Amino acid sequence: MTAGGSPLPALIEVNGLSASYGHIAALKPVDLRVEEGEFVTVLGPNGAGKTTLLRAMSRLIASTGKVKFKGQDISGLPTHHLAKLGIIMVQEGRGLFGDMTVRENLLLGAYGLGSSGHETERRFEQVFRLFPNLRERAGQVAASMSGGEQQMLAVGRALMAGPKLLMLDEPSLGLAPKVAAGILNTLGELNRNGLGILLVEQKAPLALKLARRVYVLSSGSVRAELPAHEIKSHHDLARFYFH
Amino acid sequence: MTSHASIFTRLSNHGYFTVGGAAFIALLFAFVFIQGGYLLTVMQLAMIYGLFCVGLNFFMGYTGQASFGQNAFAAIGGYGTAILCVEYGWEPLLALVVSMAIAGIASVVVGYPTLRLRGHYLAMATFALGLITYDLSVQWTSLTQGYMGYSGIPPLGLGAFTVEDERAKLVCLMVILLIGLWVSGRLRNSRFGRALRAISTSEQGAAALGIRISHYKLAAFVIAALYASAAGSLFAHVVGFISPEVFGLQMVVVTFTMLYVGGIGTVLGPAIGAIIASLLPQILRSSGRFQDIAYASILLLLLIYVPKGLSALSGIGRSRPAEPNTNSADRKVVHRPIQPSTSKTAVGAE
Numbered sequence A: 001m002t003a004g005g006s007p008l009p010a011l012i013e014v015n016g017l018s019a020s021y022g023h024i025a026a027l028k029p030v031d032l033r034v035e036e037g038e039f040v041t042v043l044g045p046n047g048a049g050k051t052t053l054l055r056a057m058s059r060l061i062a063s064t065g066k067v068k069f070k071g072q073d074i075s076g077l078p079t080h081h082l083a084k085l086g087i088i089m090v091q092e093g094r095g096l097f098g099d100m101t102v103r104e105n106l107l108l109g110a111y112g113l114g115s116s117g118h119e120t121e122r123r124f125e126q127v128f129r130l131f132p133n134l135r136e137r138a139g140q141v142a143a144s145m146s147g148g149e150q151q152m153l154a155v156g157r158a159l160m161a162g163p164k165l166l167m168l169d170e171p172s173l174g175l176a177p178k179v180a181a182g183i184l185n186t187l188g189e190l191n192r193n194g195l196g197i198l199l200v201e202q203k204a205p206l207a208l209k210l211a212r213r214v215y216v217l218s219s220g221s222v223r224a225e226l227p228a229h230e231i232k233s234h235h236d237l238a239r240f241y242f243h
Numbered sequence B: 001m002t003s004h005a006s007i008f009t010r011l012s013n014h015g016y017f018t019v020g021g022a023a024f025i026a027l028l029f030a031f032v033f034i035q036g037g038y039l040l041t042v043m044q045l046a047m048i049y050g051l052f053c054v055g056l057n058f059f060m061g062y063t064g065q066a067s068f069g070q071n072a073f074a075a076i077g078g079y080g081t082a083i084l085c086v087e088y089g090w091e092p093l094l095a096l097v098v099s100m101a102i103a104g105i106a107s108v109v110v111g112y113p114t115l116r117l118r119g120h121y122l123a124m125a126t127f128a129l130g131l132i133t134y135d136l137s138v139q140w141t142s143l144t145q146g147y148m149g150y151s152g153i154p155p156l157g158l159g160a161f162t163v164e165d166e167r168a169k170l171v172c173l174m175v176i177l178l179i180g181l182w183v184s185g186r187l188r189n190s191r192f193g194r195a196l197r198a199i200s201t202s203e204q205g206a207a208a209l210g211i212r213i214s215h216y217k218l219a220a221f222v223i224a225a226l227y228a229s230a231a232g233s234l235f236a237h238v239v240g241f242i243s244p245e246v247f248g249l250q251m252v253v254v255t256f257t258m259l260y261v262g263g264i265g266t267v268l269g270p271a272i273g274a275i276i277a278s279l280l281p282q283i284l285r286s287s288g289r290f291q292d293i294a295y296a297s298i299l300l301l302l303l304i305y306v307p308k309g310l311s312a313l314s315g316i317g318r319s320r321p322a323e324p325n326t327n328s329a330d331r332k333v334v335h336r337p338i339q340p341s342t343s344k345t346a347v348g349a350e
Helices: A050-057 A079-085 A102-113 A117-130 A132-136 A147-160 A177-192 A204-210 A234-241 B002-013 B016-035 B038-062 B071-087 B092-114 B119-139 B166-188 B191-201 B203-208 B213-239 B249-262 B269-305 B310-315
Strands: A012-021 A024-034 A039-043 A064-069 A087-090 A165-169 A196-201 A213-218 A221-227
Touching: A012 A050, A024 A039, A024 A050, A024 A196, A024 A221, A039 A050, A039 A177, A039 A204, A050 A087, A050 A165, A050 A196, A079 A087, A079 B203, A087 A147, A102 A117, A102 A147, A102 B191, A117 A132, A117 A147, A132 A147, A147 A165, A147 A177, A165 A177, A177 A196, A177 A204, A196 A204, B016 B038, B016 B166, B016 B269, B016 B310, B038 B166, B038 B191, B038 B213, B038 B249, B038 B269, B071 B092, B071 B119, B071 B213, B071 B249, B092 B119, B092 B213, B119 B249, B166 B191, B166 B213, B166 B269, B191 B203, B191 B213, B203 B213, B249 B269, B249 B310, B269 B310
Parallel strands: A039 A196, A039 A213, A087 A165, A165 A196
Antiparallel strands: A012 A024, A012 A064, A213 A221
16 A cells, blocks of 8 residues: 555556467466565466466467556567566576576576666676575586576576566476475565565465465466465365366 | 597597697698689688678577578679679779668568568578579569679779789688678677577577567578678679579578588588588599589588587587586575665565
């Protein structure tokens, strides 16, 4: 709420967003919102439409419905424009540029900064402080790094863009539990510093610890929207998945 | 395959390929320079093709797009310079620059609608562009003189100074190629070049970082056209004659071979490929009627054993870590919490 009492527009607000692959409706009209500085998690089984949701929000696939960012209608904007607004997505499988070095990948993250060398260096330092491994491997080709380091690089590259909303598609996928926990905890830290996060995950316990609110997605539809602390067990989730 | 790869890697890690390759090219130039004669002409053409390939590398190597039609822009350069110099008596250098400008404008006009296509469709569209240009150069006789072509094109030069000596021509072309390579290297490692390479890996990934894909593709296409046009003009000035065949389908095949033999996507690869692919047929001449078979066999062996091109030999293993790629769980991973002092200026929280 603002000082005057009028409600602030949501960081991102999705109304009736739907997408399909050919004749198959992968995402039925979905409503979702993330407030400023909020950590929201989308949970769901395989094939629930979680990735499609993020890709539709990023305009990486064609979709119908309304998307508002800080009250501004961004439904028709192309992907590169959304990035400039500060909506940054870490894709499933990390989406790194494997032939490029860690430093080059990070520089691409800061693409929107143009030729501002000073600001780029400042962001480098902040990313390296979060993930010291990346500093050590700055000259190394991204494809040659371990899965955990690649995921750090993917998050680091997204942070180089100075996001206002960070959307992550299963960042823990294929990682050892300890490494995945480390990365998710870093996301928690970022959120505590004011960054809005929309996390798509299958590893419910980790995601629920960090999130304030949870959307449960199944068969392309939102089955439930509830505070994260209300989900105590897998049994609770299964209830939504299959009801 | 593994043992071959490891031999290449070991040799490469010791820098043998880099030093050996540089020494080989230097000796080759020295030999050609001293020998003179026909080899000089072959090397001159290698420099011109090299320049063409350096440009093509922007679009096909760095940006990962397919174009079978860059010969169209070489034709614009060649015919532009020939017409301006022979018909209107322009200075060669001015004619070259103006022809490049015409090719650049033509590439924007053609590229803007064409580059909406992807993959095979883009390849076919650019192929059609090459065919149309070839047909125009044959049919539009009032402008191009058809199959007769243009002769009497003056050598490169400025005012009273002209480059007529064959060795001087080679030096001149080599300097131009080196400038072309320098520009290519600088751009490859710039913000612009990184964006092109990102598009080559993943268009969606690049767009998600704010890169405007269509603009960058068009820019790479235009750069390739400018290089092609310069190569076409240089050909006209060095040989003194052009005809439609010079810029025909053969040019597409030859330049593709050069690009892949040298190493597509690398800075030096196009030049190395142009030199090797130009000299190889001359070296194999002694094999008589088996020349083509020997040439094709060597190309096949190169593609099998050095799939990333000859220039990649000097870089094998360089960018890889010394340690093997292990599972994430096996490697110590450090996460540092954000310092409270950075709370509001923390990355991502702006």
